[in-house]
Amino acid sequence: MFRSLGLYPGVTFGANAIAALCERSTTVVRHALDALVGAHLVEQTDADLYQVHDLLRSFALDRARNEDSEEKRRTALENLAHRYLYSADASARATDSHLRHHDLDGVPRPETEVPTFSRHQDALRWFDRESLNISALVEATDEAGLDTLTWRFPVILRHVYVFYACGSEWERMIESGMAAATREGNREAEADLLEASGMACVQGHRYSEGLEYHRRSHELRRTMQDEFGMAMSLNAIGIVHLRVRRLDHAAQHFRRSLEILESLSRRTWSGIALGNLARTHLEEGRFEESRSLAERAARIHHETGNRLSEFSCLTTLCVA
Structure with missing residues (x-):
């Protein structure tokens, strides 16, 4: 040992x-x-x-x-990565993130015990403890040419990183994951990681760069006829425009996103797009429209249990 x-x-x-x-x-x-x-x-x-x-x-x-032997050392690394992937997936599913999840199809479930999390705070506490180890592990899987494992880590962990100020380690992990997904021809993972890059840039106030990543993600999803993914990208593009106060563009993208989401009966995300549109109208000074949309969005968030977004909509109502 x-x-x-x-x-x-x-x-x-x-x-x-x-x-x-x-x-x-x-x-x-x-x-x-x-x-x-x-x-x-x-x-x-x-x-x-x-x-x-x-x-x-x-x-x-x-x-x-x-x-x-080299084979034995590689197997050991794969076993460790399998355990961390299942642990990270359990953590991601316990957070308040509403991004899409990927199933761990084809990844053997480890025989050792995998942690479980019942609360958002517990999931983030586990990540705080393990984040440096995971970064080192992804570097190791990338160097070993384990592409299937390498791209899965950032795809899973974007659910966690949305609650953190993103640093260079996260962006390096996304870059490694995107290269691995491209080599494997996994366009869905590539689109999700382009989205993650866009979100990291926006968190770092690099809005032009973030907008480009989100547009690339949207285009890739469009070629795959991934309507739900396109709606998420449109919402993300709208957020960038809202941050830099291109309010007409923001409202246009939120409306397009909402139209797709309602046609797909994506209730949680419809509430998110509605809330963002309400916030945009508030910034435009269109207070009556903002209040109406915020009330609708708050009702949806209350029904779906999305407490953070419900609070945001109630804040919009208070200001409007």
């Missing part, structure tokens, strides 16, 4: 992660880690959270390279 610690690409780790890496039971790994802690080879920094000194990690990695 000590050799497996050298293969772990992150900094801190739990027993479940190492169990996935070396294909042992979590109980066996936990006992082994306790022994390594007692021998001062591994440091326990928190409950079920460990780290190993850089020199010892290098020694463990050298042993793994000398004693384990």
Whole structure:
């Protein structure tokens, strides 16, 4: 098991992660880690959270390279990535994000326990703990040529990153994922990652760059006849125009998005587009129209349980 610690690409780790890496039971790994802690080879920094000194990690990695085949090391990395993908997916589905989810079809479910989350806050707390490890893992899968795994991480984690100020690590992960999706010919993933790039740029106030990404995502979705995706892109483009106060353009894109969403009976997203259109009319000084749309949107959000968007619409009503 000590050799497996050298293969772990992150900094801190739990027993479940190492169990996935070396294909042992979590109980066996936990006992082994306790022994390594007692021998001062591994440091326990928190409950079920460990780290190993850089020199010892290098020694463990050298042993793994000398004693384990390349195929075995690659399998270990795949097993670790499978566990983190399922954990990240559980986290993403517990957040308040309304972006589309991708199923993990074709990705083996790990035998080790995967965390579950019942609340948005718990999901983000897990991500806070694991974000650096995930970034390192995606770099490792990319270097190993594991394209199917590489693009899945940013596609899943965009549900989480919408609640954070995006940095260079996230943008590098998106870039790696987009290249991997392109190599695999997965246009749906590519479109979703173009959208994620656009959102990251808008969060960083790089509006022109963000607008270009969203337009590319919309065009790709149009070629796939992905109407729901097109509606999300139109809404995203409208948000960029709203941020830079091109209000006519914003309203036009929100209306186009809403028309598609209502035809698809996408209730949650119809409420989102309505709320954005209400906000646009508020900025235009069209207060009566803004109030009417905000009331409709707030009712939809209340019905669908979208509390954050409902609060936003109620704020619009208060100002209008």
